[in-house]
Amino acid sequence: MIARTEADYKGLMEIGKIIAGIRDAMVQATTPGMTTKQLDELAGKLFAQHGAVSAPIEMYGFPGYTCISVNEEVAHGIPGKRVIAEGDLVNIDVSGSKNRYYADTGISFVVGKGDQRLFDLCTATQEIFNEGLSKFVAGTKLNNVGRAVENAAKKRGYKILRNLTGHGIGRSLRDAPDFVHNHYEPFDNTLLEEGLVLAYEPFVSTRTEMAYEMEDGWTLATTDGSWVAQIEHTIIVTKNGPVITTE
Secondary structure, eight states, X not given: OBOOSHHHHHHHHHHHHHHHHHHHHHHHHOOTTOBHHHXXXXXXXXXXXXXXXXXXHHHHOOSSSSEEEETTEEEOOOOSSOBOOTTOEEEEEEEEEETTEEEEEEEEEEOSSOOHHHHHHHHHHHHHHHHHHTTOOTTSBTHHHHHHHHHHHHHTTOEXXXXXXXXXXXXXXXXXXXXXXXXXXXXXXXXXXXXXXXXXXXXXXXXXXXXXXXXXXXXXXOSSSOOEEEEEEEEEEETTEEEESXX
């Protein structure tokens, strides 16, 4: 989507604020001993309170209001009976719509006290995210983002999942462009246009560069014991840099 009018910006900022609030409420509510289903039910209540709709349910019939991934799970984890434990690495991904505008956001965090390496990974992911974020300026090439993310990860001793990317968003959960790569793609000459709306989401890994689909047909996970952290925000590209709708 290209945001062109004041109404576009207002609608995008409204849904961005709603889902950011749901994300933050879920993070704050996450405690050892609760199930991922209980956490997701909180999201369902908040969607209803705000008159918003869960995008995974609306568009794909996903079996949950949000995606909640734990430890070896990387993305699209189905809320269910899994019990969250002290020290778990949890990713919460929230996407939704209101008045035909969409936004998508996510964050990885460690529950309570845990392995220092997980805290370091989450800190590095935020730093890597910020380095890529600085490249979203109208008129530049989209692959500059992937170059910055990949280099920032390498500099810190991490890798990037190459088969998980960001995407266009705004009028649906997935608009053009289809991919916002987190690694350098030399043949991607897409130019960032003023008002372009994107979901930007680096996945930073301790070892592997690939995630694999599990038997449930939804969840993506690592198979070699790698840890992966993600941060995602919906942004609007401008000539002065990105406007984040989901802070």
